[in-house]
Amino acid sequence: MRLNKYLADCGVASRRACDKLIAEGAVRVNGKPATLGTDVNEAKDSVTVNGRRVTLAKKHYYLMLHKPKGYVTTVSDELGRKTVMDLVNIKARVYPVGRLDYDTEGLLLLTSDGQLSNALTRPSSEVPKTYIARVSGQLSDADINRLRNGVMIDGKQTLPAIVSVAEKDAHHTRLQITITEGRNRQIKKMLEAVGSEVEFLKRVSIGDLRLGGLSRGKYRFLTDREVQYLKSLGGIK
């Protein structure tokens, strides 16, 4: 590979600016000063700029999966249950970002990018996640307001949530709930706190990223724009 392209791919600068660095003698290949015509073997050669080694940025993979229920959100399961990794057929090592319960379905991100994964899942990130929950029975306006304002779960009040009733009949209520925390079994516990039992739970979006029409059990790669959006959501520049 041409040296200026290699340097640009490593994120040093534009190809033209890299030519300048080469011409100024700032670049060495295997310890020897490089010239404008130098080629590099990216697997073998050691390239330095002003004495600092540069390497090609690792390519990361980002995808969304429509997790069906009946799958655990781990890479392997000691009980031998199916895992979300059984649904993803790519060579790169990707890991689930956060988790959905065994019986929850919906939008699950997977990535090889540990920085993004940590940024989206650390408690202070407050990334909005929207769920559709079908619960038994009916909820009073007071219950809905309690869910909105915060209920006590595991000894700690939940942060304000956006809650609306999507549908209801005599036996069931379908709610749309957006929370900005990611506590263990949070939606189920919030609903338990107002006396309701979750019968069905699906995550439909993370921030503005929506599951859309992706079929259950299928995955797709995120676009560059979606990746940039998630990085901004996680506070990564």
Ligand code: URA
């Ligand atoms: N809340 C839950 O109770 N379960 C999930 O899987 C996700 C959010």
